[in-house]
Amino acid sequence: MSMVVPGAVLILAVGLSWPLGWYLRWALDPPPGCAWRERWEQRLAPGDEETWPRYGLALLVFNAVMLGAVVVLLACQQWLPLNPDGKGPLTASLVFHTAVSFVTNTNLQHYSGEVMLSYLSQLALQWLQFVSAATGLAALTAIARALAGRQTVGCFRRDLLRATVLVLLPLALLLAAPLAWQGVPMTWQGAVEARTLEGVTQTIARGPVAAFVAIKQLGPNGGGFFGPNSCHPFENPTWLSNVLSCLAIVLLAMASTWMFGRITGRPRHATALFAVMLAFMLAKVGVATATEAPPTRALAGLNATVGPNLEGKELRFGAAAGPTWAAVTTATSNGSVNCMHDSLNPLTGLVPLTGMWLNMVFGGVGVGMINLVVYIVTAAFLAGMMVGRTPEYLGRKVETREMQLAIGVLLLHPALILLPAALFCATPLGRATVANPGSHGLTEIVYEFTSAAANNGSGFEGLGDNTLPWNVATGLVMLLARYLPILLPLAMAGSLGQKRLVAETAGTFRTDTLTFGLLLAATILIIGALLFLPVAVLGPVAEHLAR
Amino acid sequence: MASELGRSLRLAVCTILIGAVAYPLTVQAIAQAVAPEQAAGSLLRREDGSVIGSRLLAQPFRSPRYLWPRPSAVDYNAAAAVGSNLSPAGDKLRAAAAERAGALRLGAGRAVPAELLTASGSGLDPDLTLEGALAQVERIAAARQRPAAAVAALVRHRSRRIPGEARRLVNVLEANLALDALP
Known part of the structure; x- marks a missing residue:
């Protein structure tokens, strides 16, 4: 296979992420002193710098407003304007699922946009x-400030x-213009x-697609205007639009790693993290x-030409x-697709699954980096235990409370995937909805809950998932998988940041070395992937092995 | 708590004005300026203005006189597009592919281009590879009573390269329009 596309995407993304990380720092965590900017920000979003519990509360309240507003708009779409094709009402469970899906930045879609939604609903x-991606960026900024030891973590x-x-x-406008041209x-x-x-x-x-696709890719949201997402020629018309869209998927997630390094004042540490994630990618x-x-x-036995699937x-x-x-798309939490994942070769299907099981390879804008912080603290803890020293991260002692919160987040992810998947595999709730029977059907069910729990949004779309049980179950998984992994790490970072700085000595475990990188990668693989090995083998x- | 809610509502209004009003209108203005044809869906029209189709979307072709596009899981429905979502290792796809291979009637011993046996992701893939188009030349030439070499030359002339790929692509609808325009 020609590696021009992956080469172009990854080289451009890594190269552009560095200056963008610098810009993100300036945009999200500016040094004080710019009077006109502070005046505008106070006017549009008044409020004081807050401690982490108040910050978390503001985040939840605003996300509740987002959910409420969109539930109303979706539920009333048949009476509202901007509906030239006369789209009808949506079922209650689909309204709930769709609103939750987009509020949580998941963009799992149990509907087909061009079939069921009015233009107002799409808007x-x-x-x-915009605002779910901005929520993730804001949360990462707050966690970085807490880890930098500041008393207040900002104003949500x-x-x-x-972030918006x-x-x-500006990034969405920059991307939408070439997409429209293509x-x-x-x-x-x-x-x-x-x-x-x-x-x-x-x-x-058709419709107002270019604006939608640009922010969908950057978010990284992933929810398409049309059912087949970026397979559809109207979302992704050319080779060039495909490279630009693929680049946009990963760009902000990469850049937020550099921003994290700048806010915490540990650029070398950020480089080590970037290298680990890039290796996984x-x-x-x-x-x-x-x-x-x-x-x-x-196609075996049909005398077809030989080439990729x-x-x-x-x-x-x-x-x-x-x-x-x-x-x-599954390394970041984007979840848009340019080929149908259900029809990937069986072993290829394991790659997006693994990405979402680990859920830290650059991850969602902000949120993926937050997941990585949890893995880092765990790795630092393991390293500390191995040498018999109190573990430290960024110069602060990691103790019982932090570890309880970190392990809570790490165990939540497999629990939210495997427990409901087991229920749906064992009952007609799931079994009656699979498109391909046997082990592929198992993968379809597991993929759906994995995508919901990773707030990803891609799917094995053969699954008949617009049913009441699927809408409610994946809706709940998305809510839990979004807010707990933001709030618990925020609490962990808040708790760490309050501690006194420990002086760095020769015995300090450094977090910017190759040893650290390898230990982190091993921690991620052992804790993140091992739990899923049985289901990977069964699916x-x-x-792949069956003939 | 009340002030939290009030301030959140205010921020919601502010971000709606940015993300759902100002932003799409700006994009529309840009699209109208740089690419008005594409903004409306890259439509191809007859001389009387009626729409033939979109340059970007596959359409059903069943007559032997035309190039046939890749199979579609939704019969080229451009108002409800979707892929087959079948497992590439499953029996359902095996049966569908065998049926497609029979319908193509390429003649014994000729290898069938794989893209003519597999459904595209959107069901609307507008392209064929040059091999996939050339495999249909004999049928088209016979139906149009033209030399196969002339049809093959037309298809070759209309093929384009994409970066990094050895195979050239042909836009089916544009090639079919060119076939109809042959003197």
Whole structure:
């Protein structure tokens, strides 16, 4: 397979993330003294610098407002304007699921946009794509401030406004322009009727797509305007639009690592973290492109030409683009797709699953970095235990309370995936909804809960998931998997930041060395992946081995 | 708590004005300025203004006179697009692919381009590889009573390269329009 697409995406992303990280620091955590900016920020988002519990409360209240507003808009879409194609009402459970999905930055979609949503509903979701991403960035900024030892962690609403106006808005405009030029529609007119050369009628759905797709990729939100997401030629019309979109998926997540290093004053530590995450990313892209190179197995015996698996793929992106995107979109919490994950070769399907099980390879904007902080504290704890010293992180002692919070977050993730997946596998709730029976069906169910718990949003879309049980179960998983992994690490960082700085000595375990990087990678693999090994063997591996 | 809620509501209004009003209107203004045709959906029209289709979306073609696009799980429904979501190792896809191979009638011994046996992700993939198009040349030439070399030359002429790939691509709808325009 030609590695031009993955090469271009990763080199551009790493190169651009460094200056963007510098900009993020300026935008989100500015040094005091810029009078006109402070005046504007106070006017638009008044409030004082707060301690972490107040910050967390403000975050929850604003997210509740987001949820309430969008539930109302979605539930009333049939009576509201900007509905040129006359979309009808949505079921209550789908309204709940969709609103939760976009508020939590997951963008798991149990509906097909061009079939079921009015343009106003799409705009409401587009608003959430801005503010849910901004919520993640704000949370990371607050945690970095706490770890830097500041007494107050900032003002949530001001951080959210900064992330929206200074970071997401300009980047989205920068991306939307080339997407529109490449062919992504941007119109308020409804569907158009075409009569083909053979005289058949084809209804072509369109809409204000370019604006939606740009913020969907940057967020990294991932929820598409159309059902097939970035497979659809109107979301992703060309080779170039594909490279730009794929770059946008990972750019902000990478840059937020550098921002974390700058706010905590530990750039070398951030470099070590970046290297560990990049190694995971390269491994994922490498494995996915390799496992997707064999031909579609179902074509064996049909005298078909030999080449990479093409089921569920589009030709214009190039052969490596599908597996590259699958690896990148599940390393970050994006979840958009440019090929149908359900139709990936069985072993390739394991790559996005692993990405979401680990949920830290750059991760969501802000949130992935927060997950990594939890792994770091655990690694520092293990290292401390091995040499018989009280573990430290960023010069502060890691003790019982911090470890309880960290382990709580780490165990929550597998619990939110495996327990409901077991319930849905054992009952008709899940079994009656799979599209491909056997081990592939198991993977479909596990993937859906994994995607919900990782706040990712991609899916094995063969699953008939617009049912009351699926909507409610994955909705609850998304809520728990969003707010606990923000609030518990915030508490952990707040608790760490209050402690006295310990003087660095020769015996201090350094967090910017190769040893640290290897230990962190091992901790991530052992704690993050081992719990999922049995289900990986029963699902994708079993399907691969079956002949 | 009341002030928390009030301030959150105020921020919500402020961010809605930014993210759901100012931003899409700006993007629309940019799109109208740089690419008005694409903004409306890259539509191809007849001389009377009626729409033939979109340059970017596949359409159903069943007549032997035209290039046939890649299979679609939704019969090229551009108002409810989706892929097959079938496992590439499963029996359902095996059966569907065998049926497609039979319908193509390429003649014994000819290898069938894999993209003509597999459904695209959107069900609307507008392209074929050059091999996938050339495999259909004989049928088209016979139906149009033209030399196969002329049809093959037209298809080759309309193919394009994408970076890093050895295979060239052909836009099916544009090639079919060119076929109809042959003198």
